Every structure is written in structure tokens, then in C-alpha cells.
Amino acid sequence: LNLIPPFIHEYPDAQVIFLVLRENFINRMYDQNVGYWHPDTTGMDSLSAAELGSVLTDYLELSEVEIQAMIQNMIDRGDLELAARTATAAVDRRPDYKTLADARRRAYEKLIEKDQLFNPFKYIIYSDQINRETRPLE
DSSP states (O other): OOOOOGGGGGOHHHHHHHHHHHHHHHHHHHHHHHOSSOTTOTTTOOOOHHHHHHIIIIISOOOHHHHHHHHHHHHHHTOHHHHHHHHHHHHHHOTTOHHHHHHHHHHHHHHHHHHTTTOHHHHHHHHHHTTOOOOOOO
16 A cells, blocks of 8 residues: 555655655564564574575575676666575675675665655665765765
């Protein structure tokens, strides 16, 4: 559902502000009403990115080239959050794999492109993940 109150059309000055804050507000309200721990154990585990990366390198025994191709496939399909999280896990597990750092950067750059106009919080956090400088608000 597109959760936009019908009266927002009557206030043009509030529309951009509403759209910028909308997703974060909805997510926050959901967490407050449902809880931070979910039935599928989301929010309960304490696995590090490197531990998740071990699935790729130690258990699936994927090579650097295979992991990089998988991440690029995720980017090409538009699964940007999945690509960024997978790349982060792989880089944390194998920092010596240089092509994975490039794949991680591409994933975060695509996330920045997607969210830069509508979600300043994601824009700032994603930029920080790849040490990309953000301009101060004027």
C-alpha cells in the first residue's frame, strides 16, 4: 500500500518533507508495534559480517571471481541491499580479495544513487560505508 495521507496534497510545502521521512517513520512505527525481534529470529543473532562471509569462502568454497560475479549479478538484478550486505560479508572475511572491495563500492554507489533524493539517512550511511564524502547541507 502507498501509505500517503489524502490531505498531504493540500500542503505542497510538506510533500517533500513527508516523502523524505516516510519510510523511516513507517519502519520505526512497525518496530515499536511489532518489536525488534521477529519470529524468523531477525534482530536476535549476533553474527558478524566476517562470520556471514565464511559461508561464502569456507562452506561454499567460492573463489574471489565467483563471489565477485555473484555480487555483480545481484547489482544487475537490482538486489542492491543484498549485494552490499553480501559484499561486506565477503570483504570482512577476506580483505585480501581486492575485487570484492570494488564490488562492494559499486553496490553502495548504486544504493546511494537510488536513495540520495528520497532518504537522507540512507544516503549518509551508505556514503560513510565507502568513505564517500558528503556535502554539508546549506
